[in-house]
Amino acid sequence: MSEEKMLKTINPANGKSLKEYKMMTDDEMNSAVKSCHEAFLKWKAKPAEERAKVISNIGKKLAEHKDELAKLMTSEMGKLLKQGEQEVDLCSGICDYTAKNGPDSLKDEERELPEGGTGLISYSPLGVIYGIQPWNFPSYQVVRYSIANLMAGNGVLLKHAENVTGSALLLEKIYLEAGLPENLFKVLLISHDQSDAVIENKLVRGVTLTGSPDAGKIIGKKAGENLKKSVLELGSNDAYIVLEDADVELAVKTCVQGRVYNNGETCVAAKRFIVVDKVYDKFKKAFVEQMSNVKAGDPTKEDSDIGPMARKDLREELHEQVEESVKKGAKILCGGKMPEGDGFYYPATILDELKPGMPAYDDELFGPVASLIKAKDAEDAMDIANSSRFGLGGGIFSKDEEKAKELAKYHFDTGMVFINSFGLAKPNMPFGGVKDSGYGREHGTFGLHEFVNVKAIMLA
Template identity: 60%
Template sequence: MPTIKTINPATEKTIQNYDVMTEKQATERLDACHSAFLQWRKLTHQERAPYLRKIGQTLRDNADELAALMTNETGKLLKDGLVEIELCAAIFDYTAENGPRILADEEREQGLTGKRGIVSYQPIGVVYSIQPWNFPIYQPVRVLASNLMAGNGCVLKHASICTGSGLRLRELCIESGLPEDLFQVIVIDHDTSDRLIAHPKVRGVTLTGSDGAGKHVGAVAATELKKTVLELGSNDAYLVLEDADIETAVKFSVMGRLYNNGQTCVSAKRFIVTDKVYDTFVDAFVTKMKDIVMGDPTDQDSQLGPLSSQDQFETVKEQVDASVAKGAKILCGGDAPERTGAYYPATVLADVTPGMPAYDDEIFGPVASIIFAKDDEDAMRLANDSRYGLGGGIFCKDEERALKLARDHFDTGMIRINSFGAADPNMPFGGVKNSGYGREHGGFGMKEFVNVKSIFLP
């Protein structure tokens, strides 16, 4: 029987082996989830809410254990794992508090007759959730919380390297009182996953991953006329405009590039710097990046842990090497230390131009790309010169001007002004272009996989 092995990327030691399920075993889990959904859908939104609150509290109660598990499986800093668990708990709290209002029936007047109409948001069934490794608890939680409130069941296929995190999340949900079959975690290969998408009891598919994975899953689901929500990669641009406060820009640029060891879809990756402040920003930014302490992710003094796997290390190294071969200049980092673990240093590349991986693609690691802009207008043009459109940022003292640029010109789903952050329960999360479609958080995720039902009364 095929197995999946999880490996600690900091020590290179094996954590656990898991048997890969057969298609029959996976389908049995799906059938069980559907049966549980048929009962769950009968509850009102108000009756579902206490289950979500209890799960959120259970996550808080087990935060230390979960953070340690995520660190062992993916190498994320232990302190970042604790923040992740609090975010997950906050998502369950937000969904429990706001879901009944957001999903409540809406009274409307029929436009042609003036008679009464009702719009009702009804559950559709089992949502198949395919999630990556970079946030092992948060990624499945943001799908799970919204769909439980909507009345759906959820089947999770997690990334193989954090299999233990996915299974432990399910155990804690059951301990919290959630019906045992309503949330399933399946350990399967990609071929089985494709066949599961086609199963008639799967009513929707959501994936977080690369744009390549999104194209594949989106195509398979489209063949079966299944709705999808795709949250894909990005190479988010952060603009350092002519009137930027350099100290603020440097602080949040370092934070934005290194958060979660540089492995965040919505992290700062391309830094587009205008001529007037170019030298000042780059000198200060490189100085801070050089001072970053790389080390054991369980050590509170570490600011940068290992990449999630040796495969991820090789990918980042190849992207940097290819960019340098095409003319990029290494201002710091770029040389991996001789040590056990998938450690890659904080790296800054300058002279980054189109045709380089550092310009065109997403580098999922602690590598910053510096791009020169003649002026503010040129910076905005360069920011949008990307096949991606997930997030971005603007450093600019004139907040109203930054707001206008963000609202009217930045071709992304999320923009940070003079700050950095990954996600907020009350703000929609998602992108455009090759960064995918659909929205999570802020109430929007609760309506992605529902039947928006129009009822016409006489």
């Protein structure tokens, strides 16, 4: 077996190799796709209530394996152990919610036809759905799309990020242990070129990707060329706006959490902090103080606030973005220095005096680096927020909740808005974005209906 035919995992806390996994041959990959399709043909015939029982059991089995899964995620990508446990809890919650509400969301709907007669709308399973997922939430990213599609009656294929291969295979084992039919959820240990062949495979009916905008353009184009439905969640540069009537203490505390949660490697993390002039200095002073106190350390230790970044190249890329911004006039208020020693650690960092054309202003910084931007007033803050090419999430801090809701509803050009809070995902709320953050929605009924055949049946 040649070197390029192996997938490798590395512990980012010390840079040491964890494990190697043999990649599939083309024949093995095609056989897995075919087996998944055959399993789908049986699964789709089962009543939604029966599928829901298996989904519920997956939630229970995830809870049983919580310690094992959390430890594996920490060793593979460096998230704090306690945050890995929170991630598994969220996954169990998604299973519970889907099992409870899925059958109703998939029920037939009757319509009276204008000229008489009855119309029936059914949500029929579509087929095999292929998911290409990132490493930052190794369990949640998989559960988010796979549970909805299994509930809908589809088969599911997964190409996970190489550095969390072990987590992918453990999830496959857990799903099987919960009673999911064999081959219905399959992990593909394949290359990017092989992945293109999966998208082209006639048995695959839909494609979902969470990744970068560049990856989204490639996968969206490939899916479109093959007339396959796709859902793309492509990261963001989320703006958190602090208005003059904000509770500044709450805003600072929440913004620090929103920037450093999951080591700052979250698509819907708080990244740009747009603060109106009247409270800017007050916010800045407290923000720098609290970010300076964020401790990077061993992710298995209780006293660590952030762990290492997931990979060496990701840390290098982040530092380059910081240095490029500084070259163009940005000012480092804390952090910003590449640490020495083992592991891919990076300090909590704040950049100030930012302008368009700087990476810290325009681009997604996928790590614990905050971009601090001054706005004249609320209108200017919203203009700055919406000037981004991204549109996944955002936040508003104001004591006037009605005004904040109005800004969120009519002015914020994103798929999600958090008011006086920071959040990741709720099982019953749509998750997804606009502009370069992609299209389509996951979670709740919205996710259940992405990859189904909405079928019109008309009776005279």
